[in-house]
Amino acid sequence: xxxxxxxTIAVDVMGGDLGPAVVLGGVSQALQADPDLHVVLxxxxxxxxxxxxxxxxxxxxxxxxVIEMAExxxxxxxxxxxxxxxxxxxxxxxxxxxxxxxxxxxxACLAAATLVVGRVKxxxxxALGQVLPAYARPCLLIDVGANADCKPEYLxxxxxxxxxYMESIMGVENPRVGLxxxxxxxxxxxxxxxxxxxxxxxxxxxxxxxxxxxxxxxxDFDVVVCDGFTGNVCLKTIEGTxxxxxxxxxxxxxxxxxxxxxxxxxxxxxxALKAKLSPETYGGTPLLGVKGAVIVGHGSSNEVAIxxxxxxxxTTVRANVAGVIAETVARTxxxxxxxxxxxxxxxxxx
Amino acid sequence: xxxxxxxTIAVDVMGGDLGPAVVLGGVSQALQADPDLHVVLxxxxxxxxxxxxxxxxxxxxxxxxVIEMAExxxxxxxxxxxxxxxxxxxxxxxxxxxxxxxxxxxxACLAAATLVVGRVKxxxxxALGQVLPAYARPCLLIDVGANADCKPEYLxxxxxxxxxYMESIMGVENPRVGLxxxxxxxxxxxxxxxxxxxxxxxxxxxxxxxxxxxxxxxxDFDVVVCDGFTGNVCLKTIEGTxxxxxxxxxxxxxxxxxxxxxxxxxxxxxxALKAKLSPETYGGTPLLGVKGAVIVGHGSSNEVAIxxxxxxxxTTVRANVAGVIAETVARTxxxxxxxxxxxxxxxxxx
Numbered sequence: 001x002x003x004x005x006x007x008t009i010a011v012d013v014m015g016g017d018l019g020p021a022v023v024l025g026g027v028s029q030a031l032q033a034d035p036d037l038h039v040v041l042x043x044x045x046x047x048x049x050x051x052x053x054x055x056x057x058x059x060x061x062x063x064x065x066v067i068e069m070a071e072x073x074x075x076x077x078x079x080x081x082x083x084x085x086x087x088x089x090x091x092x093x094x095x096x097x098x099x100x101x102x103x104x105x106x107x108a109c110l111a112a113a114t115l116v117v118g119r120v121k122x123x124x125x126x127a128l129g130q131v132l133p134a135y136a137r138p139c140l141l142i143d144v145g146a147n148a149d150c151k152p153e154y155l156x157x158x159x160x161x162x163x164x165y166m167e168s169i170m171g172v173e174n175p176r177v178g179l180x181x182x183x184x185x186x187x188x189x190x191x192x193x194x195x196x197x198x199x200x201x202x203x204x205x206x207x208x209x210x211x212x213x214x215x216x217x218x219x220d221f222d223v224v225v226c227d228g229f230t231g232n233v234c235l236k237t238i239e240g241t242x243x244x245x246x247x248x249x250x251x252x253x254x255x256x257x258x259x260x261x262x263x264x265x266x267x268x269x270x271x272a273l274k275a276k277l278s279p280e281t282y283g284g285t286p287l288l289g290v291k292g293a294v295i296v297g298h299g300s301s302n303e304v305a306i307x308x309x310x311x312x313x314x315t316t317v318r319a320n321v322a323g324v325i326a327e328t329v330a331r332t333x334x335x336x337x338x339x340x341x342x343x344x345x346x347x348x349x350x
Numbered sequence: 351x352x353x354x355x356x357x358t359i360a361v362d363v364m365g366g367d368l369g370p371a372v373v374l375g376g377v378s379q380a381l382q383a384d385p386d387l388h389v390v391l392x393x394x395x396x397x398x399x400x401x402x403x404x405x406x407x408x409x410x411x412x413x414x415x416v417i418e419m420a421e422x423x424x425x426x427x428x429x430x431x432x433x434x435x436x437x438x439x440x441x442x443x444x445x446x447x448x449x450x451x452x453x454x455x456x457x458a459c460l461a462a463a464t465l466v467v468g469r470v471k472x473x474x475x476x477a478l479g480q481v482l483p484a485y486a487r488p489c490l491l492i493d494v495g496a497n498a499d500c501k502p503e504y505l506x507x508x509x510x511x512x513x514x515y516m517e518s519i520m521g522v523e524n525p526r527v528g529l530x531x532x533x534x535x536x537x538x539x540x541x542x543x544x545x546x547x548x549x550x551x552x553x554x555x556x557x558x559x560x561x562x563x564x565x566x567x568x569x570d571f572d573v574v575v576c577d578g579f580t581g582n583v584c585l586k587t588i589e590g591t592x593x594x595x596x597x598x599x600x601x602x603x604x605x606x607x608x609x610x611x612x613x614x615x616x617x618x619x620x621x622a623l624k625a626k627l628s629p630e631t632y633g634g635t636p637l638l639g640v641k642g643a644v645i646v647g648h649g650s651s652n653e654v655a656i657x658x659x660x661x662x663x664x665t666t667v668r669a670n671v672a673g674v675i676a677e678t679v680a681r682t683x684x685x686x687x688x689x690x691x692x693x694x695x696x697x698x699x700x
Contacts (some may be wrong), residue, residue, distance in 0.1 A: 148540035170480035182582040213586030217594035232532040236563030244567035251621040259619040265612025269602040
């Protein structure tokens with residue numbers, strides 16, 4: 001039986017488009033759902049202190065600065081040392097919390113997580129994963145924007161980190177890993193994809209071949225890896241296509257008297273579908289490859305989404321995702337070194 | 351008033367998943383709709399000869415080979431000299447037809463168009479455009495797969511060719527051109543996108559900034575340029591997302607008794623929407639930057655889609671799209687040379 005262990009998550013109360021009251025509402029739900037969860041609320045004193053005073057398992061960490069969504073992430077992290085994002089990450093670094101959740105600037109969270117919390121040993125580039133509501137089963141797309149410029153070898157670690165996350169957090173056994181590419185055959189793709197394909201086939205046992213754009217939402221893979229530029233374009237294209245299609249469906253349902261009547265009857269189920277496909281369902285985007293657990297929520301997160309994001313951060317800590325990633329990366333490095341030595345020995349013997 | 355001039359389009363009767371009878375059905379519709387259209391039917395004698403014998407404006411060109419969808423495009427074009435795709439392109443090269451339409455292998459059409467018909471003078475890389483059913487107005491995404499590996503400077507010509515197409519064929523005045531990128535600000539993106547942004551801003555007057563994935567289907571731009579890898583992933587992601595969403599909508603409409611009743615009432619309008627969003631609506635994918643007019647149809651094209659594709663090929667010839675592209679490219683090259691001379695002169699004077 002799984003016994004939930006006590007875990008402390010730092011929460012950025014200043015993050016999110018809907019303001020501190022909504023974040024605190026989410027914190028409240030998360031605390032209620034998980035009796036072994038503790039939180040450190042990071043943000044303006046007047047927002048965090050009254051809440052902490054009235055909740056046993058909440059502690060306040062007052063800060064004086066806020067990183068705005070439009071700021072240059074790395075610059076903001078360097079200059080705003082007393083911002084909720086930087087302080088939240090520092091709490092993880094110092095061990096006062098094991099994880100951090102923010103619905104603020106993704107770029108700033110990424111910069112702070114890398115600069116303040118620090119990378120897992122052996123990880124070249126932390127990456128952002130996004131769980132997509134693919135048909136029948138969820139699919140983690142990684143990287144969706146942490147690394148615009150990638151080398152093919154980064155994708156091996158993206159695959160490993162993504163597989164660990166889907167196993168530990170989403171409960172997927174032996175996740176099927178795909179490479180986002182422009183054809184199903186092994187030889188397809190640009191130079192980058194062709195090199196990545198070779199490396200994935202060599203080092204990632206769960207690698208199951210290329211995933212075309214059309215298969216991303218079909219539920220054919222559990223993890224799909226790509227560079228952060230393509231991943232970000234793809235993720236936003238999916239969100240934008242869904243938004244446009246729902247607009248078209250709405251227009252179509254106003255197209256005739258019959259469909260207007262029908263629309264009244266199907267409204268409830270379509271709203272439920274919209275909610276199911278919305279970004280909050282999976283409780284935020286994990287930043288994989290940094291120590292501890294850093295989860296970034298959508299800016300538009302409501303209370304439920306905030307609560308889900310905090311819960312995912314707690315599960316990520318309890319499942320020791322960062323530790324399993326460290327072991328996986330170290331094992332691959334060791335295997336590579338051994339095969340390198342083997343090859344060197346073989347070539348000496350010739 | 352626009353007077354339709356006589357035009358001859360070569361049609362690949364062997365292309366398309368539904369077989370020659372469907373292609374010939376489409377040809378028949380196209381001939382009926384356009385009294386100044388002539389066709390050369392390229393394919394197996396038993397398919398093309400009876401049809402040509404019974405139609406005044408159809409001529410048969412019997413061929414003995416077919417390039418299959420799964421074949422390596424360039425190899426197939428080199429070895430199967432008597433295939434319908436190679437012969438169709440040769441007819442354009444030799445002037446027996448002014449345009450070519452095929453619903454066969456996109457890769458083979460691309461290879462044959464480049465190798466047999468030839469590029470427009472000054473065009474570095476021909477590119478495939480795809481008209482997307484974006485909200486409120488269509489949007490041409492270019493390149494969607496002709497060039498997996500691109501240099502940033504190719505995107506300038508993709509923008510120019512795309513703008514000519516949207517003006518000439520879709521009737522869009524002053525098309526707004528966007529660069530597919532991972533942020534709205536000018537400085538965003540990977541190295542490639544940043545360099546492309548600078549070049550587009552310098553050379554393309556219609557350039558209106560970055561287009562994020564989320565804006566692609568929103569109708570914010572008339573032309574969106576990108577490398578062929580990202581474009582292909584994006585196009586297929588849009589198609590796949592739409593497919594998955596329609597499946598979800600169908601499931602949702604079976605979710606309750608009320609919605610089942612409603613579904614009966616909205617069925618007609620949703621089917622009409624599906625048709626509106628289907629690939630055949632815009633009659634195939636133009637290959638821009640080759641001489642004449644080469645239009646590639648979706649493999650699943652039905653008669654209407656085939657007829658639309660042939661009509662687009664005819665319009666592309668009549669609007670002299672290849673000629674306008676040649677002029678635009680030459681003008682840019684001249685301006686660049688002049689400014690280069692200007693800069694050289696200025697630097698001499700220092």
